[in-house]
Amino acid sequence: MPQARIAGIGMYVPEQVVSNQDLTNYMDTSDEWIQERTGIRERRYAHRTQETTTTMGVQAARQAIERAGTTAEEIDFIIFATLSPDYYFPGCGVLLQRAMNMREIGALDIRNQCSGFIYALSVGDQFIRSGMYRNILIVGSEKHSFGLDFSTRGRNISVIFGDGAGAVVLQPAPEDGSGILSTHLHSDGGSAELLAMYNPGTHANHWADQNYASFDEAEIGNMFMSHQMIDEAQNFPYMDGQSVFKKAVVKFPEVIMEALQKNNLSPTDIGVLIPHQANLRISQFVQQKLQLRDDQVYNNIQQYGNTTAASVPIALCEAWEKGMIRQGDLVCLAAFGSGFTWGSALVRW
Ligand code: ACO
Numbered sequence: 001m002p003q004a005r006i007a008g009i010g011m012y013v014p015e016q017v018v019s020n021q022d023l024t025n026y027m028d029t030s031d032e033w034i035q036e037r038t039g040i041r042e043r044r045y046a047h048r049t050q051e052t053t054t055t056m057g058v059q060a061a062r063q064a065i066e067r068a069g070t071t072a073e074e075i076d077f078i079i080f081a082t083l084s085p086d087y088y089f090p091g092c093g094v095l096l097q098r099a100m101n102m103r104e105i106g107a108l109d110i111r112n113q114c115s116g117f118i119y120a121l122s123v124g125d126q127f128i129r130s131g132m133y134r135n136i137l138i139v140g141s142e143k144h145s146f147g148l149d150f151s152t153r154g155r156n157i158s159v160i161f162g163d164g165a166g167a168v169v170l171q172p173a174p175e176d177g178s179g180i181l182s183t184h185l186h187s188d189g190g191s192a193e194l195l196a197m198y199n200p201g202t203h204a205n206h207w208a209d210q211n212y213a214s215f216d217e218a219e220i221g222n223m224f225m226s227h228q229m230i231d232e233a234q235n236f237p238y239m240d241g242q243s244v245f246k247k248a249v250v251k252f253p254e255v256i257m258e259a260l261q262k263n264n265l266s267p268t269d270i271g272v273l274i275p276h277q278a279n280l281r282i283s284q285f286v287q288q289k290l291q292l293r294d295d296q297v298y299n300n301i302q303q304y305g306n307t308t309a310a311s312v313p314i315a316l317c318e319a320w321e322k323g324m325i326r327q328g329d330l331v332c333l334a335a336f337g338s339g340f341t342w343g344s345a346l347v348r349w
Contacts (some may be wrong), residue, residue: 008064039280043162044306081116114337162305166313271329
């Protein structure tokens with residue numbers, strides 16, 4: 001069977017624009033610090049009560065489905081990537097299936113954080129290649145704004161993240177060499193705790209036993225979310241930013257080169273590189289390392305911040321809407337994030 005192609009693409013970002021200056025109302029930070037370290041000028045925050053990760057995903061999905069020239073009824077599998085689901089369980093895939101009145105098709109949730117969309121794309125591609133499905137909807141969506149520590153304590157993380165959603169529809173590619181040429185997935189759990197949200201979680205009296213030796217019996221029954229966990233901000237994401245940076249600038253170029261070499265191509269063949277929008281400094285480092293021109297790399301973290309699983313499809317959608325991606329172009333998608341997990345995909349548009 002042929003590989004998959006991206007038949008339609010869509011995105012959605014909430015209306016509310018939050019500037020770096022706006023964040024200074026809540027925490028001790030500055031526009032200068034944020035721009036210098038991350039490149040971010042502003043980000044979008046979803047409506048507190050009227051928008052969720054799923055509802056934003058639905059908006060992006062509608063656009064992708066329409067652009068693919070198909071309908072929600074024709075979709076035969078859903079893959080939903082997010083780290084900020086509406087519920088702890090069930091996942092967003094089924095909520096999207098319900099919201100879009102889809103048939104009783106399969107719905108799979110992917111929990112690979114920043115590289116979630118690349119993982120989802122790879123899984124979708126395999127289903128198309130095997131002939132199991134012909135019309136797969138992939139969504140990456142995040143509502144980070146509901147779960148960040150907006151006090152000065154959380155500033156090294158909270159200033160980075162934004163909300164939004166992106167989606168694609170995968171269909172079998174025509175027999176002309178177009179479509180997803182290859183995908184490459186990796187992980188290294190050795191550093192799992194360097195970029196993580198620890199609680200609520202079942203690790204409390206296992207992996208982190210030494211940290212909880214002081215728990216008294218009364219707290220044991222409340223391990224799911226104790227007062228101590230909240231006091232220690234363990235219900236918010238934790239990041240060792242410098243360690244993440246050091247690993248990301250090695251793994252991004254490595255996994256991009258892996259994809260190029262697999263297809264006997266080189267960086268000069270890349271039409272557009274869409275890196276996960278982790279941090280503008282990371283993207284610039286990768287660009288420099290691969291000796292890519294400015295017009296070969298698309299970044300929009302300046303406007304949206306880091307939208308994790310949504311960042312690659314949002315950037316891909318914008319680059320496509322701006323006419324930067326034309327038929328026959330080689331598009332490289334790459335991501336690195338929590339886990340650590342990372343991956344790349346090479347697409348002949
Ligand atoms: N505003 C002002 N000051 C801040 C802020 C803030 N938002 N955040 C931290 N600081 C202060 C710290 O308190 C510290 O002050 P001190 O020296 O008085 O103690 C100082 O700035 C330096 O803090 P660091 O945490 O060491 O900051 P660093 O220079 O490492 O920059 C950053 C932080 C931007 C996160 C950097 O580590 C980085 O780029 N890491 C890459 C990780 C990344 O991009 N993650 C994105 C999400 S994960 C992903 O998508 C892969």
